[in-house]
Amino acid sequence: MPTHLTRGQTRRMTVGQALLEFLAHQWTVDGDERERTVPGVLGIFGHGNVAGFGQAVKELHEREPGLMPYHQARNEQAMVHQAVGYARMRRRRATLASTASVGPGSSNMLTGAALATANRLPALLLPSDTFATRVADPVLQQLELPHDTGVQVTDAFRPLSRYFDRVQRPEQLFSIALAAMRVLTDPAETGAVTIALPEDVQAEAVDVPVEFLADREWHVSRPLPQPHALARAVAALRDARSPLVVAGGGVLYSGAEDELRAFAEATGIPVATTQAGGGSLPWDHPQYLGGVGATGSTAANRVARGADVVIGIGTRYSDFTTASRSAFQHPDVAFVNINVASFDAYKHGTQLAVVADARETLVALADALAGYRVPAEHAEVVATERAAWNDVVDAALAPTAAELTGQPELIGAVHAATEPRDVVVQAAGSLPGDLHKLWRVRDPLGYHVEYAFSCMGYEIAGGLGARRALDAAGDDRDVVVLVGDGSYLMLHTELVTAVAEGLKIVVVIVQNHGYASIGNLSESVGSERFGTRYRRYDDARGDFEGDERLPVDLAANARSYGLDVIEVEPGPEVTARITAAVKAAKASDRTTVVHVTTDPLVPAPDGEGWWDVPVAQVSALPSTRRAAERHAAERKSQRPLLS
Incomplete structure (x- = not known):
């Protein structure tokens, strides 16, 4: 003007x-x-x-x-x-x-x-x-x-x-x-x-x-914690024997990752992360336990089970984070909820809400807790569980020499090709859960999994948005989009936008011929993967449950947009080929699609989390009746009000 x-x-x-x-x-x-x-x-x-x-x-x-x-x-x-x-x-x-x-x-x-x-x-x-x-x-x-x-x-x-x-x-x-x-x-x-x-x-x-x-x-408002609210939180932590931090997206939006690291190192309090909080601590930090909840690690979930004080920082406590309110089993568990939004700070009936900025509160807590250190027995549990889980992840990510890679092995192959500051983008299907367990985040902005809405079709468009933001900041790190074939079919046309504007992302299409995540869920609730496979309609059966796969070529589709496409052939060396393909895509100055066919039946390791999905209470299917019995047993650990 x-x-x-x-x-x-x-x-x-x-x-x-x-x-x-x-x-x-x-x-x-x-x-x-x-x-x-x-x-x-x-x-x-x-x-x-x-x-x-x-x-x-x-x-x-x-x-x-x-x-x-x-x-x-x-x-x-x-x-x-x-x-x-x-x-x-x-x-x-x-x-x-x-x-x-x-x-x-x-x-x-x-x-x-x-x-x-x-x-x-x-x-x-x-x-x-x-x-x-x-x-x-x-x-x-x-x-x-x-x-x-x-x-x-x-x-x-x-x-x-x-x-x-x-x-x-x-x-x-x-x-x-x-x-x-x-x-x-x-x-x-x-x-x-x-x-x-x-x-x-x-x-x-x-x-x-x-x-x-x-x-x-x-x-931007960065409100300070109120003295009385801070004092109540400090008193609860001073008495804590097995505390746990649950770090959500608010840690990153506040720019509080350095303050969280200092707080964890000073107190010895371990940290678990939500999907939005991935990157709050690097994966190899001694106080980091991995993801928590339904898609979390055994390390985080076992420590959560016995936590007497849970410090939720910038989290909205979704059902995946709380394992549908079954993750925290200590009879006297208390929640210190730090959040700029009072709506989230007061969740779980807590009386220890701190409505304030994450970074400012962590600084204040560190000062007020000077001299506090978790008991030696809690530190030992943290170290033991963390080491055990890292061994599990090592095994899950390792090449198997199978003809088709499973998703955990695929994640390991892609991770091996990326640099520490690269950004992985994902949103829907089975990949978010497997990434929460297995992707070893090395940078605060390196993990971008949209999981509040878990929207199929977000990945490519969200990856382009991330690319635009990095370009605006002069940041040349790579954006690596992992997208399942189901999610790709929902919304792949933004690849044309990448071509039109010369925006460079790496897109890994995971082809498993169906809705793998919902297939697993369907099986767990007794519906036997009905309607989740990509198959040609069977006139005689009247369904899509036959064996004839659709002749859809997603690699050709991507190539038709003017993109470079690398098709990874199956075989005993498939893991090395995936890593080489992603490295080649990173080296290019154009958007490149890497197409990989995987085995959808290879699971990620069990993290001992649970997700409450209702099961039909009456059914003629034996598989559904068995699932209903399991569900009834699992619900016994659910707590309607935690604090």
């Missing part, structure tokens, strides 16, 4: 132009870090946004190239996934905006909105809406409900968003945009932020105050 413009001056602009220029001048400040809050916009233009927001993007590009870069996507859901991947890699300080057309274009973003909110990661959604004036009613792609004609597709974003509003008059833009930015940059409130934009309002002119368009800073 020209510096001579003063308060009281206005510019005549459309709502779309004003909103875009406003976004281009928003800055997030987090301590010494200052960066653009929304440094780019992803969009697919159509009926509803091409004449409003789309025109604004074009005009600003002509007037100030590079101020608000536009990125073309192939799927609206994938746009939001890219924004989330970007935000995760920027520790929630920045994200991307996503604009879509009326009706199906906007509704395609609903899954992305739910994913962003579930993961507590910021994403700005700008779905288009039908005419606010209703001058042409109904319009193409309008939703008509006779009982409430005011309801439109964009109303579906309300329960999925941390903030929602609709700009029904141009003058509303100013307060709505400011409120949206407040939520987008608030660690305790962030998630999907949705501003619905009626197609006529986007193109309407309004006098815009110049101060609305000026640079504006949003300072």
Whole structure:
């Protein structure tokens, strides 16, 4: 903005132009870090946004190239996934905006909105809406409900968003945009932020105050722990005989990994991680026990079972983290929950909530606990369990010389090809659980597994978002996307985006001819993998349970997009071939796909975690009756209220 413009001056602009220029001048400040809050916009233009927001993007590009870069996507859901991947890699300080057309274009973003909110990661959604004036009613792609004609597709974003509003008059833009930015940059409130934009309002002119368009800073709140809350937590820890830290994503979003390491080393308190918290400590740290819960390690789960004080830092305590509330079995277990969001801090009925920033609280705890050290017997248990689990992982990752690699061996082969700072991206299927157990994270940003929503199809788009964030920071580490064939088929078209923009990621397609994760789950609940195999429909049987595999060639599909593809042939040397293929892909300056066929029946080692999935209580199938008996027995360890 020209510096001579003063308060009281206005510019005549459309709502779309004003909103875009406003976004281009928003800055997030987090301590010494200052960066653009929304440094780019992803969009697919159509009926509803091409004449409003789309025109604004074009005009600003002509007037100030590079101020608000536009990125073309192939799927609206994938746009939001890219924004989330970007935000995760920027520790929630920045994200991307996503604009879509009326009706199906906007509704395609609903899954992305739910994913962003579930993961507590910021994403700005700008779905288009039908005419606010209703001058042409109904319009193409309008939703008509006779009982409430005011309801439109964009109303579906309300329960999925941390903030929602609709700009029904141009003058509303100013307060709505400011409120949206407040939520987008608030660690305790962030998630999907949705501003619905009626197609006529986007193109309407309004006098815009110049101060609305000026640079504006949003300072990230890092609240200090309240003295009384801290004192209660310290008292509980002083008396603890077998404490355990459960580190969630909040550790990384706060930038608290160094403080966590110092705290663990000073006190000897061991650390287990959630999926979002992977990277909070490097895998080879003496206090690190691995993942905890349903997909955790035996080391973490055995220590969790006997923990008398659990220090949850930045975790939302999902059922996978708590093993469906069966992980913590000490009769007097207490929870010290440290979280910027009181909603999460007070979970499990705790009376030891610390509503504060993770980094600030860890510093305060370390000072207050000076001289405290876990008992020698607890330290011995930690060391013994940790060593035993590392031996298990060594064996699981080792080459077997089998014709087809199992997934654990595949993970070992990919890990062997990566550098310590490389980023692995995953989201759905059996891979998240196996990675939680087996991927040895060496960098705070090296583990990017979207597991709050565990959305099939996230991987490639999320990987591109991570790549964009790293490129913006001048960081040349590699992004390695692991994607199962089921998830690949859900949303692979963003590979075209990688080609169009020259974005370089490594994509490893794990071909196992079906939904491996759900196949395992189906078997465990007595449904015998029904409907989980990719097979040709059997007319005689009336199902897909025959032996004839589909002649689908995913490698050829990827190659058709203009990508380099390396097909790894089965055989006794398959593990070495996978490692060589990933290394070759890393050495390239183009996105490369590595295609590997695996054996879906080779399991990861048992981590002694449990996940509560209801089983049919009445069944003619013997397999289901046996599963119901197991489920009833397993539920006996479940605790409805932990503290």
